[in-house]
Amino acid sequence: xxxxxxxxxxxxxxxxxxxxxxxxxxxxxxxxxxxxxxxxxxxxxxxxxxxxxxxxxxxxxxxxxxxxxxxxxxxxxxxxxxxxxxxxxxxxxxxxxxxxxxxxxxxxxxxxxxxxxxxxxxxxxxxxxxxxxxxxxxxxxxxxxxxxxxxxxxxxxxxxxxxxxxxxxxxxxxxxxxxxxxxxxxxxxxxxxxxxxxxxxxxxxxxxxxxxxxxxxxxxxxxxxxxxxxxxxxxxxxxxxxxxxxxxxxxxxxxxxxxxxxxxxxxxxxxxxxxxxxxxxxxxxxxxxxxxxxxxxxxxxxxxxxxxxxxxxxxxxxxxxxxxxxxxxxxxxxxxxxxxxxxxxxxxxxxxxxxxxxxxxxxxxxxxxxxxxxxxxxxxxxxxxxxxxxxxxxxxxxxxxxxxxxxxxxxxxxxxxxxxxxxxxxxxxxxxxxxxxxxxxxxxxxxxxxxxxxxxxxxxxxxxxxxxxxxxxxxxxxxxxxxxxxxxxxxxxxxxxxxxxxxxxxxxxxxxxxxxxxxxxxxxxxxxxxxxx
Amino acid sequence: xxxxxxxxxxxxxxxxxxxxxxxxxxxxxxxxxxxxxxxxxxxxxxxxxxxxxxxxxxxxxxxxxxxxxxxxxxxxxxxxxxxxxxxxxxxxxxxxxxxxxxxxxxxxxxxxxxxxxxxxxx
Numbered sequence: 001x002x003x004x005x006x007x008x009x010x011x012x013x014x015x016x017x018x019x020x021x022x023x024x025x026x027x028x029x030x031x032x033x034x035x036x037x038x039x040x041x042x043x044x045x046x047x048x049x050x051x052x053x054x055x056x057x058x059x060x061x062x063x064x065x066x067x068x069x070x071x072x073x074x075x076x077x078x079x080x081x082x083x084x085x086x087x088x089x090x091x092x093x094x095x096x097x098x099x100x101x102x103x104x105x106x107x108x109x110x111x112x113x114x115x116x117x118x119x120x121x122x123x124x125x126x127x128x129x130x131x132x133x134x135x136x137x138x139x140x141x142x143x144x145x146x147x148x149x150x151x152x153x154x155x156x157x158x159x160x161x162x163x164x165x166x167x168x169x170x171x172x173x174x175x176x177x178x179x180x181x182x183x184x185x186x187x188x189x190x191x192x193x194x195x196x197x198x199x200x201x202x203x204x205x206x207x208x209x210x211x212x213x214x215x216x217x218x219x220x221x222x223x224x225x226x227x228x229x230x231x232x233x234x235x236x237x238x239x240x241x242x243x244x245x246x247x248x249x250x251x252x253x254x255x256x257x258x259x260x261x262x263x264x265x266x267x268x269x270x271x272x273x274x275x276x277x278x279x280x281x282x283x284x285x286x287x288x289x290x291x292x293x294x295x296x297x298x299x300x301x302x303x304x305x306x307x308x309x310x311x312x313x314x315x316x317x318x319x320x321x322x323x324x325x326x327x328x329x330x331x332x333x334x335x336x337x338x339x340x341x342x343x344x345x346x347x348x349x350x351x352x353x354x355x356x357x358x359x360x361x362x363x364x365x366x367x368x369x370x371x372x373x374x375x376x377x378x379x380x381x382x383x384x385x386x387x388x389x390x391x392x393x394x395x396x397x398x399x400x401x402x403x404x405x406x407x408x409x410x411x412x413x414x415x416x417x418x419x420x421x422x423x424x425x426x427x428x429x430x431x432x433x434x435x436x437x438x439x440x441x442x443x444x445x446x447x448x449x450x451x452x453x454x455x456x457x458x459x460x461x462x463x464x465x466x467x468x469x470x471x472x473x474x475x476x477x478x479x480x481x482x483x484x485x486x487x488x489x490x491x492x493x494x495x496x497x498x499x500x501x502x503x504x505x506x507x508x509x510x511x512x513x514x515x516x517x518x519x520x521x522x523x524x525x526x527x528x529x530x531x532x533x
Numbered sequence: 534x535x536x537x538x539x540x541x542x543x544x545x546x547x548x549x550x551x552x553x554x555x556x557x558x559x560x561x562x563x564x565x566x567x568x569x570x571x572x573x574x575x576x577x578x579x580x581x582x583x584x585x586x587x588x589x590x591x592x593x594x595x596x597x598x599x600x601x602x603x604x605x606x607x608x609x610x611x612x613x614x615x616x617x618x619x620x621x622x623x624x625x626x627x628x629x630x631x632x633x634x635x636x637x638x639x640x641x642x643x644x645x646x647x648x649x650x651x652x653x654x655x
Contacts, residue, residue, distance in 0.1 A: 034566055037573035040595075044576065048593075076619065076632045078580065078589065085587070087618035087632050116630055118578030118593030246651065273644070273654030 048117040055123045057111050061103040062123050064113060066094035073116040079107050235305060237280045245278045246270050248289060250310055263308045271299035279342035281349060288344050294320050300369055318367050318374040345392045348418060352390055364421055377421045394476050397424060397491040415491050425493040434482040481508035486515055499531055571596055571649040582655055588635040589618060590627060598627040599648040605640045613637045
């Protein structure tokens, strides 16, 4: 009997092992195909974020130009005709830099152009004024046959390589203009990050990249957060379908000798609904995911970063009434929050927005994640433009840089007390004595402490517009990089100090211990000067 | 013999239970995998809408987007239709790279549930 039972047992074990192997084998194949599908999804979204179309409407139709970093296919135009909306399939391809006229019988303004990657660009009849430009004319992505990508910055004549590898023959690399400040290159389980506009390489500093820096949280492709300086690596939060909010995919990365490597990925699900407006901010220790909607319940989620783990430690609800936050009318009455940015410090999350209809109004809302309370103000401002630049001056002040009515230049700077939401100081721009140098107007979603050892930083950009500057926050002061070096301001926007370079400055960066100035020499070449505070 | 019969019976039962478990696990895994692949290829862009009942959606993914249900102001609705926004032809799903117009009753809040668990709320 023992022999028979043994045979049965052996047979049973063999069957269990065989079928389990088959199951795991099938699952393995499936996960590989799934991996490919997700990679394709990521690639599509990255390309989608690189699309930029500008143009105008006139009596003969629309003229569209591809000012983005990727070839674009225009799928449809959508406009109103005789009181109803009309959709016209166009299927016009626009290569990078190409411009095309698409005839339409007396189109009204505006016309919505839908691309094959799901983006919508709005073209107006404004006498051939160009709308919505966002590109960096001075940097190129060089893509090699081996799949590596390099950045060549014409301004600085520096070639950036994320993995420390430089090609010997540049002729074989294709030039590609870039639209967005950040390119995420996802190669298997490795990531490469580029900030093309700012001339910074986001990642580990390389000895042959004197201006490269580690950084923390930036807005990428409108809907993505990147944070670095978490100790050994960083986190990418990617809303994989940027058209509708479905929650972020979080990728926890760490540095290896060969570059960034994926440690873990997480999906915590969506907060609220797909039509909530998502934000990612970082308060120096925790990631904070927000799903915001005025006059509806809004949501927040606090995520801790420890070693190789992300963990949701708190979720909560808050409410922004329309008196604290505007409702944005959008084509046909939709309400979306477009001109909003989020920053955080400690347990406070600050949301700032300008009214899409009436950009003379500024809304500031503060959420206390400890209590779930939200409060805010609406204030009239004599400024008009797209999104303001923001920076938190610790411990409790918010600096707001506003545009002038011509949409091009900074017009005013405000300092606001985040406890009382009262204006502490209001100054006309420029508050600097010298012309500012570089940086780009787009707030890094972070508080004052951007990476360990370097209490930097907000870098602002204004897309393709001409006025730009570098802004750092250090020792509770604003540091604005200028032609002469760096000028330092306190929370009352009063100048309290200056660091002067020995030659005219082309770029200035805080390097953790002091300032690195890239300076013009008389022969037109560049010098690097390190100045300690 | 009784012991052998009991052993055979128990073994058959265990094998049957195990087979069901493997089948169920495989089915669940395959379902999850198919849903994940579907979601990865499902890309819906809300182009425009008005609250009198017109919604324009564009499918820029590579999967056909099947609508399972539409909820209007909290109630499940059956009175909705999808049309090709350009030609006006009626559709049963949103083909890839196609702009569609969905007509629904006037609403203040709409939830569109797609196959695979993707939800779009306006």
